[in-house]
Amino acid sequence: MKVEIEVTQDDIEKGRKNSSSSCAVALAVKRQGYVHPYVDGENIMFSCPDTDKRFTSNCTKRVTHWIGNFDEDKRVKPFRFTLNYSELSKLG
Secondary structure: OEEEEEEOHHHHHHOOOOOOOOOHHHHHHHHOOOEEEEEOOOEEEEEOOOOOOEEEEEOOHHHHHHHHHHHOOOOOOOEEEEEEOEEOOOOO
């Protein structure tokens, strides 16, 4: 499954550096209507608010590089990327 994510200037200004749940990318994922985002530079995970399903996506090199620059307090610009995600298997 795919969804287009847009990280805006507002996300950049409100995002917290080195925060897996409140960085600019996590805020952009939340604006798409998803909940409980977790961004670690290698993966992006989130939940659908209408179900108990959890989804994951590998970060592309471009997204990983952008996150690294954001966390290192380097100047970054708004950008868009496609999130190719799949459902995580339920444990237990």
